[in-house]
Amino acid sequence: MDYQTKYFQYSGLSAKMVGYFAAKALYDTSIPLRARKEILEFIINVHKDIANDSILVQGWIEEWEKNLKEISA
Numbered sequence: 001m002d003y004q005t006k007y008f009q010y011s012g013l014s015a016k017m018v019g020y021f022a023a024k025a026l027y028d029t030s031i032p033l034r035a036r037k038e039i040l041e042f043i044i045n046v047h048k049d050i051a052n053d054s055i056l057v058q059g060w061i062e063e064w065e066k067n068l069k070e071i072s073a
Contacts, residue, residue, distance in 0.1 A: 025039035
């Protein structure tokens with residue numbers, strides 16, 4: 001297996017994990033609210049640090065920040 005194939009596999013896995021944890025933070029009410037907020041804050045901060053110049057990622061961050069405000073209210 002070459003480097004590029006491995007990279008795409010890890011990239012895909014990473015995207016799935018972010019989606020999983022974001023969904024858990026947004027919709028799983030069995031998780032304490034404080035933990036749900038921390039999950040979203042972590043996801044937001046990681047994406048701000050990694051890809052702060054990407055328009056696509058900025059859209060995701062804005063949506064997660066909006067969701068964070070909604071569950072905090």
